[in-house]
Amino acid sequence: MWSQEQFSPHVLELHVALDQVRDPVVWRRLQIAEHWTVGEMARAVEDAMGWQEDRGHLMTIGRRTYADTSEFDVDRDEDEATLARVLEPGRRFAFVYDPDEGNWRHTITVERRLPQRELAFEPRCTDGGGKCPIEDCDGPEGFTQLKRLLASTGPQRGTQIRHLLGYDLDEVFDPEEFATASANARLQGEPP
Secondary structure: OOOOOOOOOEEEEEEEEEOOOOOOOOEEEEEEEOOOEHHHHHHHHHHHHOOOOOOOEEEEEOOEEEEOOOOOOOOEEOOOOEHHHHOOOOOEEEEEEOOOOOOEEEEEEEEEEEEOOOOOOOOEEEEEEOOOOOHHHOHHHHHHHHHHHHHOOOOOHHHHHHHHHOOOOOOOOOOOOOOHHHHHHHHOOOOO
């Protein structure tokens, strides 16, 4: 049995910012155990951001590229590399969700390394802002267009949204909406 004194892993605090999306800026601050793999971190980033995790991703850390699927040309399997081996405070790297269609680019910065105080550490989102874009709007430019349409009141608003997304938007979409509780629910595999 391990005692707290023998247990000395660390947690990495990451700042995740969605590039090319403004008004509002979409970002999250995550804490993830450094013994996790690059692939586990990628899935946590997708959960905290609000992505559906079904569109694939690519990451470039240093000179290596990692991905979740064999359809991309990658240097290393993301489920074999641990964060402790490839990340340190100050490191910045690129993360792309849905590289085939949406091309949602993120910049991830390792802000700091903290002692892990609990034996069983769960990933957590400690801060953030902005709602994750609707994936079907085809990337940052489409998202900008969708936000303009959502702010409009013209008679063609619904038709234009349907044309952009390919379906009717049944729920109210507020680009400013963000709650750490919802991000943490997704990280724990619960409905937000």
